[in-house]
Amino acid sequence: MEIPAQYKGREQAYIKHTLLETYLFKLFMIIGQSQPTISYVDCLAGPWQDASDDLSDTSIGRSLSTMRSCLESLRKKNPSVRFRALFVEKDAKKYRRLKEYLDTLETPIETESFHGEFDKVRHKILDWCGSSFTFFFIDPLGWKNIVEVSTLEPFLHRNNSEFLINFMFEFILRAHQIPEHEEDMIKIFGQVPQTDGMIPEQKESCLVNLYRENLKRILPIKGRKPRSATVPIQRPDKDRTIYHLVYLTRHPLGIVKFMEASEPLDFVQKAVRIQAKHDKKIETTGQGELFGAFENIKVDQGSVPISMVKEYWLKQLTSQPQLFGIDKLADMLEETGWFESNFQDAFHELLLEGKVRNLADEGKSKRSKKFVHFNANHNSGEQLAKVVT
Template identity: 35%
Template sequence: MLASRCEGHVEPPEFYRGREQTYLKHYFLENYLARLVWNVGSFRDEFVYFDGFAGPWRSESDDFEDTSPVIAIRKLTELRRGLAEKGKQLRVRCIFVESDPKTYPDLQRAVQIADEISVETMNCTFTEALPAVLPTLGRAFTLTFIDPTGWTGFPLRVLTPLLQRRSGEVLINFMFDFINRFIDAPQPELEKSLNDLFGGPGWRVLLERPDREDAILDFYRERVRAAGSLRYVTATRIKKPEQDRAYFHLVYVTGHPKGLVEFRKVEQQAAEEEEKARLHREQENRIRSTGTGELFTVEQTMEGGFRSYGAERAARLAQAREWLRGALKNRASIPWDEALPSILEIPMVWDKDVKALVKGEQEAGRLSIRGLKAKERVPKLGQGHVLVARHMDADP
């Protein structure tokens, strides 16, 4: 996979001290782009990266190296080259939109690093840009990145034509912490702006729910799914620096099961990065207060597995098991191409977990797999494999 062979362009975590959430967002963007474009190169001849809220924003680098436009241009250039070496000619086009006229000249300067890929900039709002951009996309596979500073500027009714386009994916920074702080306020303008975000009312009842964060996010996911023709909508959480709660969620919309597999792989890598950054911080604090070094490095400590995600992963894996058992209770069989992406919509559940789950259920006699060839053990996408229910009511 190219993702692992290519060098990263995101500045190291130390560079982002105090804004680790931005590091993780950039890490996620770069690594997901690598996986996506490498796949797209095998079935399309044009890829468009459409960044609707480009910035640059709060950069601490003279060359804007710590901003998403520069990270994306560097990565896409490298990917285009890598594909060309394999004999695949992928045209790459980037469109960057920035509404603030004071920031726009910086954007124009930042994108000058592009030479091998086409880059366009627009000084207008995303809402103004989208109707102009959509007709130019043709059959190109498009990743749209929506990275706002709040929750306005991308009402669901504006996003709808984009979500109805099958040849693409959308990544939205859902600013949960910010939304959560204002969502209880009764002011009518606020109510209207949240109605715009969610595509109508209906969200107020969620505010009393004990699982408020999941409830709000699931509500948004379902609205986004219903608005478009892209079937899968999931999210991954990015925590506040030095705190164990969400800063934002990256909401990911795709029509492709393989997209979910890749998204969750990057989530796993990003979770490791997050854990590593936290352990480094804790170790530095300990060394500072005791004045003595430590025997084990952070990397050695991590060999024992995830600490911060243990309980959450266990709960999510239980949710996955419940989904599978429930689905096979209601239906005699489920195609793998439907089961895998449906389970991978659950955050923190990874491809290997789903395979282990299916193996366990198979060994317990609860399901069998139809369509495997002689030497195949695990189901694969696109092969017509089917999970078939067996003795489901024999077990609790």
């Protein structure tokens, strides 16, 4: 696997676009089987930093091609399903390019564009969405009048919506203790975050989790409890987070599919970092290492110690069998930020050690990867228990 040439020097954008595309495909293929209309809104569209005429390296191009593939794949299951896409951009020059692109594009997707500042056109966006299922992609360059919970509130009240928000962590980390940004911090977090005495990793989880909690406070009139997950995107040349892609949904299966889409990217991000360090070494010493990034990554995989995941499992289980379905899996993914494969591997080890039971798979198991079928019995799952000796 190679990072496409047009993403050279902006590998973060490749990770972001791949996550967007992978998750949108999974989501639309599920939602598109039952909903008559699917809407997608790119609230800060660009085109931005693209290196291709067909915008294939932008969120505009990649979202439209994903919707097109979904529409084609859904033809048999739901032939009347409609896909609509709205792109919002404030910069006049960029907007002209966007409009020209959309006007000349041959696509079965119903496209629309608005020229203006996101916060000023919020109600126009909401009108355009109507009552259809809508996915909002919010990808700013900063935070002002965009990612604050107060700015997003009219959208968060909406039913039938999902969000992917670029939380500009690096900027916010720098600003969160500066007195002149206090008011903004309250709009983002609901309070001024207190991070004195924390190590960098603690500060990062404190800030991003506070934001996630604050987003979840705004509820639509009906619908299930809000849930969120996040994917940290690292600077390729440094082991440092540049931003978090914060995902918000009211559907437990959404969390499961989002984490499924982000798992392979964890691998790609590590490879990108190894490659960047490798390139830097060549630049400074004129000498590279023998192996490429994707060979080296195998050694570096599995960042969550399995012992920790096993311990977590044992805390979830009781001697009395309980159903572990999609709801429970979503709780576990949301709480820990780990992947389903971490839970499957740990449960397998516990089974081999005779510490747990899966009542749906007793005796000689033929299972090799998924030791718990969380989606069995229409997503109610399987009965699991701790073995008490």
